[in-house]
Amino acid sequence: MAKTSLSTGSFLSSPKLDVVIDTGNPFLNLTVDGFLKIGSVAVAKVAVEETYHCLSKGSISQKNFEHTLKKMCKEGVYWGSVAGLYVGMEYGMERIRGTRDWKNAMLGGALTGALVSAASSSNRDKIVTDAIAGGAIATGALFLNYLT
Amino acid sequence: MAKTSLSTGSFLSSPKLDVVIDTGNPFLNLTVDGFLKIGSVAVAKVAVEETYHCLSKGSISQKNFEHTLKKMCKEGVYWGSVAGLYVGMEYGMERIRGTRDWKNAMLGGALTGALVSAASSSNRDKIVTDAIAGGAIATGALFLNYLT
Numbered sequence: 001m002a003k004t005s006l007s008t009g010s011f012l013s014s015p016k017l018d019v020v021i022d023t024g025n026p027f028l029n030l031t032v033d034g035f036l037k038i039g040s041v042a043v044a045k046v047a048v049e050e051t052y053h054c055l056s057k058g059s060i061s062q063k064n065f066e067h068t069l070k071k072m073c074k075e076g077v078y079w080g081s082v083a084g085l086y087v088g089m090e091y092g093m094e095r096i097r098g099t100r101d102w103k104n105a106m107l108g109g110a111l112t113g114a115l116v117s118a119a120s121s122s123n124r125d126k127i128v129t130d131a132i133a134g135g136a137i138a139t140g141a142l143f144l145n146y147l148t
Numbered sequence: 149m150a151k152t153s154l155s156t157g158s159f160l161s162s163p164k165l166d167v168v169i170d171t172g173n174p175f176l177n178l179t180v181d182g183f184l185k186i187g188s189v190a191v192a193k194v195a196v197e198e199t200y201h202c203l204s205k206g207s208i209s210q211k212n213f214e215h216t217l218k219k220m221c222k223e224g225v226y227w228g229s230v231a232g233l234y235v236g237m238e239y240g241m242e243r244i245r246g247t248r249d250w251k252n253a254m255l256g257g258a259l260t261g262a263l264v265s266a267a268s269s270s271n272r273d274k275i276v277t278d279a280i281a282g283g284a285i286a287t288g289a290l291f292l293n294y295l296t
Contacts, residue, residue: 037291045284052276083292105293128200136193141289143185144231 027091034087039080046072086112086138102142109138175239182235187228194220234260234286250290257286 023029050068054060090108094100113134117127171177198216202208238256242248261282265275 034292038288041284041288041291045280049277049280052280056273079288083288087292125204128204129197132193132197132200136189140186140189140227140231142293143189144182144235145290145293 027088030091031084031088035080035084038083039076042079043072043076046075082112082116085115090138102139105138105142106135110135112138175236178239179232179236183228183232186231187224190227191220191224194223230260230264233263238286250287253286253290254283258283260286 023032046068050064050071054064086108089111090104093104093107097104110131111134114127114131116134117130121127171180194216198212198219202212234256237259238252241252241255245252258279259282262275262279264282265278269275
């Protein structure tokens with residue numbers, strides 16, 4: 001918890017999504033990093049989405065604005081939590097397995113999928129299906145990014 | 149189309165998802181690569197999913213097997229097409245913009261989301277929302293993979 005530096009680029013000129021918080025623990029660092037980065041992405045997504053809705057409706061009211069703020073917070077925290085969990089899991093896999101490859105992403109995605117699913121429902125079949133989907137999505141995302 | 153080499157690791161021992169096809173054109177290469185890699189991930193996902201269903205039901209019938217094969221083909225082609233489209237878009241962005249950063253992923257994801265959505269529905273609002281979600285997901289996946 002020694003040094004804490006926080007810097008976010010302005011969204012209006014050239015967005016430079018760059019958030020750094022040093023907690024002194026690599027595991028926690030990664031999780032916080034994942035939470036903040038993906039949380040920012042989700043907040044930006046909601047902002048763009050709601051702006052489009054306002055433009056297509058042609059009206060901006062106080063109520064809409066409050067709704068947008070609430071949705072930003074909710075989606076930001078949700079995406080951030082899932083991302084933090086996934087990054088933490090992947091880092092844990094790396095420490096346990098000693099290597100870095102796509103199997104970490106798969107297992108991390110599967111565990112994250114299972115945990116997120118277990119937190120919102122108690123159907124055993126759904127948890128397993130979500131775990132499988134999570135693993136597949138994490139593996140797919142990894143492959144896509146290392147393709148080019 | 150000079151040389152064509154295809155090699156896939158066995159899924160039973162240590163899976164080594166490694167598919168290479170050289171078409172002689174970098175744009176096409178990437179798209180085919182994305183299609184095959186992400187298609188394989190989707191096929192593996194369906195295989196695991198259906199195996200779980202068989203195990204939890206305790207029965208394997210001819211009909212189930214046919215259903216699984218069909219689902220594998222369908223999901224494999226769907227995931228593969230989306231991935232190929234996205235990789236192609238991202239590569240196109242890189243060529244047009246001249247640089248590689250997260251904005252390529254965002255624009256590529258947004259275009260892919262819009263195209264996939266436009267192919268399956270004609271609701272203008274849904275296409276825009278899907279484009280925004282696609283861009284956000286692609287950006288998020290990129291950040292997550294370059295975090296560690």
